[in-house]
Amino acid sequence: MxxxxxxxxxxxxxxATAIDAVRLFHTRFSVGVSPDCEEIYDSYGNKVEPxxxxxxxxxxxxxxxxxxxxxxxxxxx
Amino acid sequence: xxxxxxxxxxxxTFAFFSSVAGNQPDTTTLIIxxxxxxxxxxxxxxxxxxxxxxxxxxxEYVLLVSAGDMFTGNPVVDQYPDKGFPxxxxxxxxGFDLGIFGNHEFDYGQETLKKRIEQAAFPxxxxxxxxxxxxxxxxxxxxxxxxxxxxxVGFVSVIQLNPAGLxxxxxxxxxxxxxxxxxEKIREFRYLRDSCHVFVGLTHLGFEDDVKLAEDxxxxxxxxxGHSHTTVKNPVEYNGVLVMQAGSGLxxxxxxxxxxxxxxxxxxxxxxxxVVNYPGQDSILVKDxxxxxxxxxxxxxxxxALSDIDGSxxxxxxxxxxxxxxxxxxxxFQNAGGIRIDKLAQGNITIKDMYKLDPFGNEIxxxxxxxxxxxxxxxxxxxxxKLIDLQVSGLTYRVFTGTDGKxxxxxxxLPDGSEADDNSVFAVGLSSYIVSSYNFSHRDEGKTLYxxxxxxxxxxxxERKEIDYKGVKRAFTEPAR
Numbered sequence: 001m002x003x004x005x006x007x008x009x010x011x012x013x014x015x016a017t018a019i020d021a022v023r024l025f026h027t028r029f030s031v032g033v034s035p036d037c038e039e040i041y042d043s044y045g046n047k048v049e050p051x052x053x054x055x056x057x058x059x060x061x062x063x064x065x066x067x068x069x070x071x072x073x074x075x076x077x
Numbered sequence: 078x079x080x081x082x083x084x085x086x087x088x089x090t091f092a093f094f095s096s097v098a099g100n101q102p103d104t105t106t107l108i109i110x111x112x113x114x115x116x117x118x119x120x121x122x123x124x125x126x127x128x129x130x131x132x133x134x135x136x137e138y139v140l141l142v143s144a145g146d147m148f149t150g151n152p153v154v155d156q157y158p159d160k161g162f163p164x165x166x167x168x169x170x171x172g173f174d175l176g177i178f179g180n181h182e183f184d185y186g187q188e189t190l191k192k193r194i195e196q197a198a199f200p201x202x203x204x205x206x207x208x209x210x211x212x213x214x215x216x217x218x219x220x221x222x223x224x225x226x227x228x229x230v231g232f233v234s235v236i237q238l239n240p241a242g243l244x245x246x247x248x249x250x251x252x253x254x255x256x257x258x259x260x261e262k263i264r265e266f267r268y269l270r271d272s273c274h275v276f277v278g279l280t281h282l283g284f285e286d287d288v289k290l291a292e293d294x295x296x297x298x299x300x301x302x303g304h305s306h307t308t309v310k311n312p313v314e315y316n317g318v319l320v321m322q323a324g325s326g327l328x329x330x331x332x333x334x335x336x337x338x339x340x341x342x343x344x345x346x347x348x349x350x351x352v353v354n355y356p357g358q359d360s361i362l363v364k365d366x367x368x369x370x371x372x373x374x375x376x377x378x379x380x381x382a383l384s385d386i387d388g389s390x391x392x393x394x395x396x397x398x399x400x401x402x403x404x405x406x407x408x409x410f411q412n413a414g415g416i417r418i419d420k421l422a423q424g425n426i427t428i429k430d431m432y433k434l435d436p437f438g439n440e441i442x443x444x445x446x447x448x449x450x451x452x453x454x455x456x457x458x459x460x461x462x463k464l465i466d467l468q469v470s471g472l473t474y475r476v477f478t479g480t481d482g483k484x485x486x487x488x489x490x491l492p493d494g495s496e497a498d499d500n501s502v503f504a505v506g507l508s509s510y511i512v513s514s515y516n517f518s519h520r521d522e523g524k525t526l527y528x529x530x531x532x533x534x535x536x537x538x539x540e541r542k543e544i545d546y547k548g549v550k551r552a553f554t555e556p557a558r
Contacts, residue, residue, distance in 0.1 A: 001240065001522070013442050013512060015245050015525030018306070023513035042284060042307060049325045051438075052306030053180075053245055055237070055283050 001056040012054065019050035022062055038062045105228055107275060107335040108132055108139045110350075113303030114325035115143065115164070116150030116181070119366050121327040122167040123358035128350070129171060130359070132332070138224050141172055142232065144303035145179025145281035148193075150326070150438070156374045156428050156535075160185040161193045163369045169198040170362060175220055177234040178203040179281040179303055180244035183251055184527070187214060202279075205235045205262040209253050219266055221273060228337070231273035233266045235259030237282045237304050247527040260290060270296035274340050277301060284309075284322050291318035298342055299333055312347035321347045328353045375429040380538035383545040386421040389413050391546040393468025395421075396435060399534030401470040405443055405526060406506035408451070408471035412458065412515075415439070415508060415530070426538055435531040439508035444523040448499040452487040454507075454517040459484045465552045467511075472497065477557035485557040 002009050003016070005025040012021050018040045040048045043059040054060075110129060133139050147164050149155055154163050168176070176199055182190060191214060194201055204218030219233040236244050236259060243251055259282060270276045278297045280287055283305035291300055292315055299319040308324035309331070321331040329349050336344045386392055393411040400409035418434050446454070455474055458466040463482040472489050479485035489497035508530050512523060538544060 011522045013444075013509075013523035013525060014239060014241070015440070015527065016509070016513075020509050020513045023510070027514055027516050042305070044284070044288070044313070045311065046284060046322075047308045047310065047324070049306035049308070051325065053237075053283065053304055055285060055305075056240060058283075058285060058305075 113144035117154035126359035127357035397470035
């Protein structure tokens, strides 16, 4: 399914939780800080626990300390 | 004449005050407290009981409800001989009035769930599922409470379904149950609005779907939800419907204060109240929780190690074998960072040992991967430290290193010793941590099997009874020629 972290679409496995999506985001963009320390929010400004289940099209927001490299280094197969 | 005037004055004064008293509005304050996604976390029940008792002392009309996922998340409850029993016991003692079905209510299996329903002193409702078996689970779709002053408070519930049309639980736990789309089904109950003073959606859909529900059905006064583990700090009404959720693990609850005048809702106020920081606690429940946490259940012996299981090769292979023990999986990997002890000593193996070995609660994700994709996973993991990271079950592999120490090529071998084809597709089991944290190629996005790696390992050892991993080694490295 597709979810969004900081408005960037990410394919995640069905049944993924918030921390799974945030880890994937960190992996993709090589953030370099531990994703497990992130505070995660939904599009309504509510805090989301890391083990909260995601629905298709769920939107999450995290603080992102560096600017995103517009060329995605991850080659999707 | 003077006597007549004074009598008339008395009469008129009495009539005036009687009419004023008769026109005074009937004001009622209703408090609803909702706990969602408690996930078997029992430690805060003494505080919750004290909090609820205080609210009940100060308010006449109080309802305590659960918005689903009472179970799964604490081995003290999940591994109790009668799974889930401690949770319902404590909920009964705390005085829950109502509960609903979340996706994790099915995790222990339907027979155990029926026992928990029987044990509960409160009803459990859901409108969008029922068993095809007459002896199965047939929840009532809604519950209307009539308070002592005649106030009617109605609750209707629906559970989330994933794209496969099932709740997020292992499909084997859901056989014989028919589910219908919750957001559509709940519309059939909007008529309850007319027979209730307060109408509540008590849902297990996730916050985003609760907002959609509010925007669709303004008949609700409020929606108290669960599933997404959202903590609402600044409550907001959507289409006039207040939507709340209180995180998870009984750290907080949602407290809703509804004021009614002459049976009409005139105000709604919601707040997230901390349970973990509540200063008081119920002394009887403190003793009950201590008794449950005494961990006799975790000391259950599930098998025997015939020799020490030592180091990442042996321990990691054991953990990977736990994953391939699932019917759906033929190949599995375990990362070194997920092996949290150095040795499992020869002798009895307990449930507690398994949670020391694997404490993270990562779920098993099934991905269909071909040989090339598996090699990309191994390459990514090896090149992190230029060391073997992933232990394996269902295959063996060899990494050939270049002069820089990184993986130059990889070969995979099937159990019969033959080399695996790059195009062969395997059902691969990985922890959710590996899938999210390792950068590797996989066309299949995968799906969770709703079983943790620790639980799979417990099941594997419980069935095998005796295990011996002396000298097991399945991952090799050598310089490329």
